[in-house]
Amino acid sequence: MKEMLLLLVGSALVNYFVLVRFLGICPFLGMTRQLDTALGMGLAASLVLVLSAMASWLVYTYILVPLELEYMQIVVFILMIACLVQLLEMVLKKVFPQLYKAMGIYLALITTNCAIMGIALLVVSSGYTFWQTTLFAVGAGLGFTLALAMMAGIREELEFADVPLAAKGTSLALLIAGIMSMGFLGFAGLVPM
Amino acid sequence: MQKHLDDVVRGLFRENPTFRMLIGMCPPLAVTTSAESGLIMGLATTAVLICSSTIISLFKKLIPQQVRIPAYIVIIATFVTMIDLVLAALVPAVHKILGIFVPLIVVNCLILGRAEAFASRMPVSRAITDGLGMGLGFTWALTFIGCIRELLGAGTLFGATVFGDGFVAWRIMQLPPGAFLTMGLIVFTLNLVGNLRARQLQKAARNQMKVVGKEA
Numbered sequence: 001m002k003e004m005l006l007l008l009v010g011s012a013l014v015n016y017f018v019l020v021r022f023l024g025i026c027p028f029l030g031m032t033r034q035l036d037t038a039l040g041m042g043l044a045a046s047l048v049l050v051l052s053a054m055a056s057w058l059v060y061t062y063i064l065v066p067l068e069l070e071y072m073q074i075v076v077f078i079l080m081i082a083c084l085v086q087l088l089e090m091v092l093k094k095v096f097p098q099l100y101k102a103m104g105i106y107l108a109l110i111t112t113n114c115a116i117m118g119i120a121l122l123v124v125s126s127g128y129t130f131w132q133t134t135l136f137a138v139g140a141g142l143g144f145t146l147a148l149a150m151m152a153g154i155r156e157e158l159e160f161a162d163v164p165l166a167a168k169g170t171s172l173a174l175l176i177a178g179i180m181s182m183g184f185l186g187f188a189g190l191v192p193m
Numbered sequence: 194m195q196k197h198l199d200d201v202v203r204g205l206f207r208e209n210p211t212f213r214m215l216i217g218m219c220p221p222l223a224v225t226t227s228a229e230s231g232l233i234m235g236l237a238t239t240a241v242l243i244c245s246s247t248i249i250s251l252f253k254k255l256i257p258q259q260v261r262i263p264a265y266i267v268i269i270a271t272f273v274t275m276i277d278l279v280l281a282a283l284v285p286a287v288h289k290i291l292g293i294f295v296p297l298i299v300v301n302c303l304i305l306g307r308a309e310a311f312a313s314r315m316p317v318s319r320a321i322t323d324g325l326g327m328g329l330g331f332t333w334a335l336t337f338i339g340c341i342r343e344l345l346g347a348g349t350l351f352g353a354t355v356f357g358d359g360f361v362a363w364r365i366m367q368l369p370p371g372a373f374l375t376m377g378l379i380v381f382t383l384n385l386v387g388n389l390r391a392r393q394l395q396k397a398a399r400n401q402m403k404v405v406g407k408e409a
Contacts, residue, residue: 020369022223026302029218071278074296075270082263114219114300121293166384170215174377181370 004135011139014190017115018147019181024115028148029173031106038152039145044106046141048088049119052081053137056120057130077120085110115144150180197322204326210303211334212383217303221335222372224294228351231339232332233287237276237295239328242304243321244272246312250320253313265308266299273299303331341375342366 017023024045031041056077064070089107092100110116119140123133154176163172208214211221220238225231245268249256256264277295280288288295298304307327312320343349346366348356365371 019373022219022369022372025218025222026216029215071274074274074277074299075267078266078270078299079263082266114297117297117300118293121296125293164385166388167381168384171377171380171384174373174380178370178373178377181373182365185368185370 004132007132007135008139009190011136012143012146013184013187016147016184016187017118017140017144019177019184021118023118024113024144027113028151028177029170032148032151032155032173035149035152035156038148041106042141042145042148045110045113045115046138046145048081048085048107048110048116049141049144050134050137051088052084052116053119053123053133053140054130055080055084057123057128057133060124073121073124077117081116081120115140147180151176197319200319200322201326201329204323204328204330205333206330208327209330209334210327211331212379215380216306217301217331218376219297220294220301221338222369222376224291225335225339225342225372225375226290226346226367227343228336228339230287230290231335231337233280233284234291234294235328235332235335237280237291238298238301238303238331239325241269241272241276241298242307242328242331243324245269245304246307246320246324247317249308249312250315250317256313261313262305262309265305265313269304269308270299303327338372338375338379342371346371 011017015021018025018028027041027045032038059076059080060070060073064073064076069076085107089100092107119137123136126136128136151173155173158172158176167175204210206213210216211218220234224234245265248268249265273296276298277288280291280295307323311323315323340350343351344355345363346368347362348354348360363371366375
């Protein structure tokens with residue numbers, strides 16, 4: 001139980017996807033002008049993160065390793081993620097049309113998000129079991145949503161701040177991210193990794 | 194020939210993928226802890242970009258419009274796998290530092306972006322020069338960021354000591370926050386220069402108007 005908790009906290013706060021590992025920077029900079037969009041993107045990405053981590057673990061352990069095709073992992077994973085996102089889109093459209101309306105547009109963008117591909121590569125190289133993989137992905141998704149929501153909250157307030165013209169937009173976002181990242185370094189000693 | 198030269202120069206400066214267009218932002222932040230890893234990551238991306246642009250441009254008539262994106266992705270993924278294996282064999286130490294960012298070249302928006310916007314419409318020779326320009330632009334950007342972070346964070350450059358013993362290394366520059374701060378300040382400086390130049394151009398235009406007005 002304790003190990004499980006450590007894994008969850010570790011992936012959510014310590015080995016933070018956005019601010020420490022630099023995965024998923026594009027939505028972090030591009031989709032955080034408003035809190036609503038940021039939350040929608042975060043939740044959609046979390047869902048795909050968990051599904052793709054589980055799927056890649058299964059594909060790697062039960063298909064690639066027995067066939068000795070480990071070197072094909074990049075090609076296989078990217079195709080698997082593309083199919084997964086398509087499938088998820090269709091299922092959501094049929095079963096939860098409301099939810100699909102809320103996060104449909106973000107789903108298409110997620111295929112080429114490096115966080116999703118990154119987690120697939122991370123779980124197979126880390127040697128986790130299936131349940132550890134799932135927990136790791138849930139933690140990563142939570143952390144990702146948290147980062148997007150915090151960033152959007154700060155940027156919404158900054159809309160009214162009088163900053164130098166040259167700092168407006170991406171430059172300011174990157175500087176804020178740097179300061180946030182310093183804060184998250186404080187968690188570094190929390191979990192032995 | 195002029196067009197080919199233009200392709201290369203455009204990628205290097207005016208449409209530099211990292212500093213100007215701000216696409217594919219993960220590697221410039223993640224693998225620039227030292228100048229060397231930035232350089233190797235840039236060259237690896239360049240190799241993938243040139244190879245995949247060439248193939249996509251060659252087969253542009255054969256790839257059906259509806260399935261072009263999956264086809265591009267498979268082509269890119271193939272070359273990324275090759276580069277991954279080559280780097281692991283040639284420079285194992287750097288390959289380990291770059292870690293999952295070598296396989297992640299496959300989702301770098303720069304490569305798919307150039308495939309969709311340029312290579313799929315242009316003849317092979319121009320696809321190659323465009324790939325070369327964009328790739329080298331990406332490479333020098335990564336190396337530049339790597340130089341700043343290594344110089345301030347460790348006092349070295351490509352592993353050689355630059356500052357004397359009295360220098361206290363700014364450890365933060367090689368940690369994750371340093372990447373965001375460096376990149377943020379570079380974008381800020383570029384905006385500042387761009388704004389100044391725009392204002393100068395405006396002033397020159399206004400002066401010219403005055404001169405023209407007097408003569409009339």
